[in-house]
Amino acid sequence: PWGYGNEDGPDAWHKDYPIAQGNRQSPIDIIPEEAVHDASLSPIFLSYDYCNSINIYNNGHSVIVEFDDTDDRTVIRGGPLDNAYRLKQFHFHWGGKGNHGSEHTVRGKTYASELHLVHWNAAKYKTFGEAAAGPDGLAVIAIFLEKGDEHRGLHKITDAFYMVKFKGSVADFKGFNPKILLPNSLVYWTYPGSLTTPPLHESVTWIVLKEPITVSEKQMGRFRMLLISGEEEDDRTRMENNFRPPQPLKGRKVRASSN
Numbered sequence: 001p002w003g004y005g006n007e008d009g010p011d012a013w014h015k016d017y018p019i020a021q022g023n024r025q026s027p028i029d030i031i032p033e034e035a036v037h038d039a040s041l042s043p044i045f046l047s048y049d050y051c052n053s054i055n056i057y058n059n060g061h062s063v064i065v066e067f068d069d070t071d072d073r074t075v076i077r078g079g080p081l082d083n084a085y086r087l088k089q090f091h092f093h094w095g096g097k098g099n100h101g102s103e104h105t106v107r108g109k110t111y112a113s114e115l116h117l118v119h120w121n122a123a124k125y126k127t128f129g130e131a132a133a134g135p136d137g138l139a140v141i142a143i144f145l146e147k148g149d150e151h152r153g154l155h156k157i158t159d160a161f162y163m164v165k166f167k168g169s170v171a172d173f174k175g176f177n178p179k180i181l182l183p184n185s186l187v188y189w190t191y192p193g194s195l196t197t198p199p200l201h202e203s204v205t206w207i208v209l210k211e212p213i214t215v216s217e218k219q220m221g222r223f224r225m226l227l228i229s230g231e232e233e234d235d236r237t238r239m240e241n242n243f244r245p246p247q248p249l250k251g252r253k254v255r256a257s258s259n
């Protein structure tokens with residue numbers, strides 16, 4: 001199995017997942033001056049009003065909040081997308097301390113964490129798994145978390161981490177609307193990329209918001225109390241530094257929205 005350690009980490013993933021060395025891998029280092037400003041890029045619309053979370057879950061790689069994606073109640077549309085994409089789950093990537101831990105970087109700048117809201121193209125694919133394997137199957141909104149004041153919307157999530165400390169644990173987590181995790185501005189960069197964890201499918205339209213939200217050191221400490229090992233295992237390895245480093249751009253264009 002894969003992980004983020006020395007033996008099983010990102011540099012070893014290509015052995016089981018050769019696509020790791022493909023032409024549209026994620027994350028990337030975003031260089032704002034080189035992004036193409038595309039006036040035809042409409043704003044992103046998030047219809048999260050009837051959004052309802054179902055549970056929170058530790059899969060040994062991250063902590064995930066899953067949603068009911070059996071209808072179009074929670075979708076994003078607009079921007080680079082040709083139709084509505086349904087929210088399936090969100091999860092985070094973070095570091096061990098300080099301000100590293102994000103996956104995408106901006107001119108080399110790293111953030112303490114990065115939130116991924118994973119959506120799938122239910123207009124074109126029948127299941128998430130099928131969409132995840134298609135070139136236009138997924139759309140992931142990435143939001144940077146910068147160290148600073150505590151984020152009140154994050155409290156509900158970090159307060160639930162004690163219930164999912166161990167790999168494989170899942171707990172009810174109803175009624176959480178991720179709209180409260182959005183920054184004020186939805187200005188974004190977008191580019192064609194991949195999942196940043198195995199199976200690394202090249203099926204993701206990335207939408208990276210320029211404006212970070214803030215998270216306090218205390219809140220980040222809660223992320224680091226999560227474990228990658230199961231309750232029955234005797235090792236207690238903390239879940240931290242679960243981020244893949246930036247990958248080669250390989251000629252891809254990054255576009256910038258104007259609003």
Ligand SMILES: O=C(Nc1cc(S(=O)(=O)[N+](=O)[O-])cc([N+](=O)[O-])c1O)Nc1c(F)c(F)c(F)c(F)c1F
Nearest residue numbers: 059061062091116118129132133140195196197199
């Ligand atoms: O559902 C998935 N979610 C997911 C994506 C990312 S991601 O970082 O790659 N991302 O897209 O944001 C990170 C984590 N995570 O726990 O850290 C995730 O759990 N991945 C996934 C999968 F697990 C499969 F076995 C599979 F066949 C497939 F098609 C998939 F797309």
Ligand SMILES: [Zn+2]
Nearest residue numbers: 091093116196
């Ligand atoms: Zn992710």
